[in-house]
Amino acid sequence: MKIRNISLMNYRNYDQLNIELGKDVNVFQGENAQGKTNILEAIYYCAFGRSHRTVKSKDLIMWKQSNAQIKVYIEKDRLDKTIDIQMLSDGRKSVSINKVKLTKIGDLLGVLNVVMFSPEDLKIVKESPGLRRRFLDMEISQLDKGYYNALVGYNKVLQERNALLKSRRMDRNILDIYDVKLSEYASYIVKQRINYVTLLNTHGRPIHHEITTGKEEIAYEYKCSFSLEGDLKENLKKELYRKRDTDIERGTTSAGIHRDDFTIHINGIDAKDFGSQGQQRTAVLTMKFASLEIIKKLKGEYPLLLLDDVLSELDLSRKKFILKSIENIQTVITCTGVENVEAYLTGSYRLFTVRNGTVEQGGV
Numbered sequence: 001m002k003i004r005n006i007s008l009m010n011y012r013n014y015d016q017l018n019i020e021l022g023k024d025v026n027v028f029q030g031e032n033a034q035g036k037t038n039i040l041e042a043i044y045y046c047a048f049g050r051s052h053r054t055v056k057s058k059d060l061i062m063w064k065q066s067n068a069q070i071k072v073y074i075e076k077d078r079l080d081k082t083i084d085i086q087m088l089s090d091g092r093k094s095v096s097i098n099k100v101k102l103t104k105i106g107d108l109l110g111v112l113n114v115v116m117f118s119p120e121d122l123k124i125v126k127e128s129p130g131l132r133r134r135f136l137d138m139e140i141s142q143l144d145k146g147y148y149n150a151l152v153g154y155n156k157v158l159q160e161r162n163a164l165l166k167s168r169r170m171d172r173n174i175l176d177i178y179d180v181k182l183s184e185y186a187s188y189i190v191k192q193r194i195n196y197v198t199l200l201n202t203h204g205r206p207i208h209h210e211i212t213t214g215k216e217e218i219a220y221e222y223k224c225s226f227s228l229e230g231d232l233k234e235n236l237k238k239e240l241y242r243k244r245d246t247d248i249e250r251g252t253t254s255a256g257i258h259r260d261d262f263t264i265h266i267n268g269i270d271a272k273d274f275g276s277q278g279q280q281r282t283a284v285l286t287m288k289f290a291s292l293e294i295i296k297k298l299k300g301e302y303p304l305l306l307l308d309d310v311l312s313e314l315d316l317s318r319k320k321f322i323l324k325s326i327e328n329i330q331t332v333i334t335c336t337g338v339e340n341v342e343a344y345l346t347g348s349y350r351l352f353t354v355r356n357g358t359v360e361q362g363g364v
Helices: 034-047 119-126 129-141 143-164 172-211 231-244 243-248 276-300 317-323 340-343
Strands: 002-011 013-019 025-029 066-074 081-088 093-097 113-119 218-223 263-266 304-308 331-335 349-355 356-359
Touching: 002 034, 013 349, 013 356, 025 034, 034 066, 034 081, 034 113, 034 304, 034 331, 113 276, 119 129, 119 276, 129 172, 129 263, 129 276, 143 172, 143 218, 143 243, 172 218, 172 231, 172 276, 172 317, 218 276, 263 276, 276 317, 317 340
Parallel strands: 025 331, 025 349, 113 304, 304 331
Antiparallel strands: 002 013, 002 066, 066 081, 081 093, 218 263, 349 356
């Protein structure tokens, strides 16, 4: 799978853009705030139907314009596909694949697989469990539409349960119904999350070993808010019932997959609390490159790799590892200067220069 072409209209600071991507490495260089990340964001949007920077689609529309468009042409072994996304200033959007309009955003997932590594991802290790859950949810959703649908269903029931807990018309019989539905969705979600964490260990350990030249061992472990022994559905139902009085008092649901987390240990030490900044960055780098291998294993081909100005955040050894590892992967890199990139790219690459919403192929 390769992206051959991407076009933008009234998207962020691009009134019109049409570029052909190379099949290997594509480097977009330019000063800050010129529009480099906007290109990566548009590709990400075509994979997930959402931005990684904002929840409001109208924020993506150029100032004083009423609509915006992203269009990508994807070459695939069996059938080439064109993703066309239209956004309106009132928040509405439409997504089409090969001119067929989708009725559910979940149908977009898996059409274009991407792994993105941005400076914000460095927070995954050291900040809140929500960031680690989001990492799992995004990666698994593009591999398993059933997971995405279960997640949507779970969040809808959770929202309704919390609304009931806050209301004055408490009905414990309705709570029983919500508890059953939450448990059904959660059991599937937990199984898939645990499976993905297992794959992170399988693929991540040799990667981390290589990055650290054998000095560090990494391990990921899923932490669940209810027992993983036996019947998962029954376990969560029992935990919800046990905490029901507390939930009613607080007006929120205190058990479930929305409370889960996973830990990252380096040489047996919790990287979140005791890892150095360099170790935390390496742990995230390992996760991203392990995700590439997981998608390759399950889908039969590498996804597109998006590297948004992360090379400047990494030391020389980690930078060399990245640039050495992307020879067979279509990659889009943004950076402020190309010198350090050129020195370590061993395969072919295509260079673009970005200036104030315009893109020219070649250097300065």
